[in-house]
Amino acid sequence: MLVAGIDIGAATAKAVILKDSRIIGHAVRPVGYDVKIAANEVSREALQDANLSISMDDLDFIVSTGYARESIGFAQKTATEIICHAKGAHFMIPTTRFIIDMGGQDSKAIEVDSEGNVINFTMNDKCAAGTGRFMEVMAHILQVESMTDMGPIALESNDPCRISSTCTVFAETEVVVLRAEGKERKDLIAGVHKAAASRVFAMASGLKCEPDAVFTGGVAKNTGMKKFLENEFKTEFLVPDEPQIIGALGAALIAQTHAGK
Amino acid sequence: MKQYYDDLFSLCGFEDEEINNERFRIKATLEKLELGPEDMERADSWVRQYHDVSLMGVRKLLGAWLKELIDLVLAKEDGKKIVYYGFPAILGPGLMLSASSDKVFVSAPDMVLDHTMGQIFNKLTPILEAGEANGLPPGHAMCSLWQAKIGGVVKGMIPVPDFALASSYYCDMGSKADDLVTAFYGTPMAYIDGIMDSHWGDFPDFLPERVEYLGGQINQALKKAEDVLGIKIAPDAWEKSQENSKQFRGYLVRLVELMKADPVPLSVVELELLEALSGSSAGRGIREGIKAMEILVKELEERVKAGIGVTEKGAPRVMVRLGHTSDPRVTRLLEDCGLAVPLTFILGSFGGVRVEPKGTYNTPGEIIANYEMTGGYYHGTEAQIQFYEKAAGIMRLDGFVAQYLYNCRPVATISHAQKKYLEEKTGLPVLSLEIDNFDSRTHSADSLRTKVETFAEMLKAKKHK
Numbered sequence: 001m002l003v004a005g006i007d008i009g010a011a012t013a014k015a016v017i018l019k020d021s022r023i024i025g026h027a028v029r030p031v032g033y034d035v036k037i038a039a040n041e042v043s044r045e046a047l048q049d050a051n052l053s054i055s056m057d058d059l060d061f062i063v064s065t066g067y068a069r070e071s072i073g074f075a076q077k078t079a080t081e082i083i084c085h086a087k088g089a090h091f092m093i094p095t096t097r098f099i100i101d102m103g104g105q106d107s108k109a110i111e112v113d114s115e116g117n118v119i120n121f122t123m124n125d126k127c128a129a130g131t132g133r134f135m136e137v138m139a140h141i142l143q144v145e146s147m148t149d150m151g152p153i154a155l156e157s158n159d160p161c162r163i164s165s166t167c168t169v170f171a172e173t174e175v176v177v178l179r180a181e182g183k184e185r186k187d188l189i190a191g192v193h194k195a196a197a198s199r200v201f202a203m204a205s206g207l208k209c210e211p212d213a214v215f216t217g218g219v220a221k222n223t224g225m226k227k228f229l230e231n232e233f234k235t236e237f238l239v240p241d242e243p244q245i246i247g248a249l250g251a252a253l254i255a256q257t258h259a260g261k
Numbered sequence: 262m263k264q265y266y267d268d269l270f271s272l273c274g275f276e277d278e279e280i281n282n283e284r285f286r287i288k289a290t291l292e293k294l295e296l297g298p299e300d301m302e303r304a305d306s307w308v309r310q311y312h313d314v315s316l317m318g319v320r321k322l323l324g325a326w327l328k329e330l331i332d333l334v335l336a337k338e339d340g341k342k343i344v345y346y347g348f349p350a351i352l353g354p355g356l357m358l359s360a361s362s363d364k365v366f367v368s369a370p371d372m373v374l375d376h377t378m379g380q381i382f383n384k385l386t387p388i389l390e391a392g393e394a395n396g397l398p399p400g401h402a403m404c405s406l407w408q409a410k411i412g413g414v415v416k417g418m419i420p421v422p423d424f425a426l427a428s429s430y431y432c433d434m435g436s437k438a439d440d441l442v443t444a445f446y447g448t449p450m451a452y453i454d455g456i457m458d459s460h461w462g463d464f465p466d467f468l469p470e471r472v473e474y475l476g477g478q479i480n481q482a483l484k485k486a487e488d489v490l491g492i493k494i495a496p497d498a499w500e501k502s503q504e505n506s507k508q509f510r511g512y513l514v515r516l517v518e519l520m521k522a523d524p525v526p527l528s529v530v531e532l533e534l535l536e537a538l539s540g541s542s543a544g545r546g547i548r549e550g551i552k553a554m555e556i557l558v559k560e561l562e563e564r565v566k567a568g569i570g571v572t573e574k575g576a577p578r579v580m581v582r583l584g585h586t587s588d589p590r591v592t593r594l595l596e597d598c599g600l601a602v603p604l605t606f607i608l609g610s611f612g613g614v615r616v617e618p619k620g621t622y623n624t625p626g627e628i629i630a631n632y633e634m635t636g637g638y639y640h641g642t643e644a645q646i647q648f649y650e651k652a653a654g655i656m657r658l659d660g661f662v663a664q665y666l667y668n669c670r671p672v673a674t675i676s677h678a679q680k681k682y683l684e685e686k687t688g689l690p691v692l693s694l695e696i697d698n699f700d701s702r703t704h705s706a707d708s709l710r711t712k713v714e715t716f717a718e719m720l721k722a723k724k725h726k
Contacts (some may be wrong), residue, residue, distance in 0.1 A: 117719075
């Protein structure tokens, strides 16, 4: 059985091809301006990665997720990214009971049962602090090539700066001021991580963080963020291989349950 | 001769004769509201898309709001003394003033604008922007209900009031926003002071001192109203004011009974129109609302008998705090995601959740205060949780959507505690959802849909286990 999951997020498009519960191909690319083009391209790349010379129409079932899930015409079903991350994380780490997903535009905390079903969740509202976008803005002003590259630098710091603003725009100003005061770059970067992790911790405060806790989404590729989250939650976070495709993987798993029905 | 607004008003339940009799007033109202033929076309499509116009009762209900709007916009020309009060606040004093003199027009103008310029014409934003430009700037966490009131007045769409009843008894931003009306126009005000909090575990009991204090405040406000408006509160004003509102409430009780059916026969979009009217009109809106309810209840009885509903049979049932006052899309989203909403917090007051009044009081203020105290709204967090808990049993709920406005102290502050305690007490899931119930400019539709859809899927999975 050949199925696919497509996750069109705020910043990146992800696709996973699953054959009989085995990942045989995946792809990640920037969304760009047109979500439909992004969906087509990422699907093509995932098929290529799976060494398949077929089109998406030849697959048994496709599920789309992410904010543009309703716009993917070739998907037979949609599911929210919260449900997909729960399914995907549970598939990769069957002992998963709690998930932090930090994506481009939003962050989520999800409690799951032993079968990977969502039993409680919370998601950021207006605030962008604690999202990939927040980290990208900071990476830009601190002149680090990517959000992911900031992680190892943050881990070098023993004295993270305090970034207290809860608004991304104001936090940016705060970082600029601290930079002008001569604070060390690694301490500033660590401060940014600490601020983002504390926002996520506050957002998730009403949920039970029980082991195994899993960290997914594009930001999970940042090793510094993993550490700062662990400091806040006082628990270890497991990061699955390719944490960015967990939503697409979950969508593919849902597709698998619907294929042939 | 047919006019550009005839089709819309007919869609909203106006009879041809009513349109003809009121042509001059409709035209004058639309001119003041800057509504032209294009706006009627947009409104027609908006209403058909988001309101259940297959029910004549709903159409008449929309018409009731329009009639309230016309009377509000033309109140000065009608030679009325105009009194504004805030929502949610204490309706009683307004009802008594209205019942004491036919020269007085009493209204919650923000709610009227939301339900007409928002729910019908989808043109509330320019009014909100006018409010923002006049003392309630964007980004200052100001409630958009007050922006609608100030914006409507400064744009000249609704008249400057002769008197304002300000109450911080439930909402502490309302009285401050009413101060702006005084600052801009010198409108005299009466402040009804009070405290909404009580000890955990007190409710449904409450201290008589609270009734006496609040009652005293209301009495003072009524006295000031008499002086400013040059009227006398009629000795039978309370009884008279209750004639209409009791009848309306009676229908709401019947409606709550009908909403116990599975599938639920009416959309929460329309529930919101009903519950809001009960707290926003002291005049024609409520009288026309009674006629609409008479039709609607019969139509819904038919639907229940035939097993017709707005969601699938067996859909998870959730209670919400409040529907969206100005944007039906937001409320409709709950049903689009497969959730049935048989009850809102306010409507719960009419269906067995409210407790009986205690004690006997003789002054008008104390009678009103005693009545208001029986609703959990005027108590602390725990009393509200009791309301939800009771409703869960009565309406066979599967969960709660506890919306909160980030800029609303009473609602936002308790939101997360409420989720925790409700989940513990009822064992039912609670979605704590940030949503501005008065302004749809401040949320991301996609983020909202993701949350509601996930919650709906969660409840469906739980139900099918």
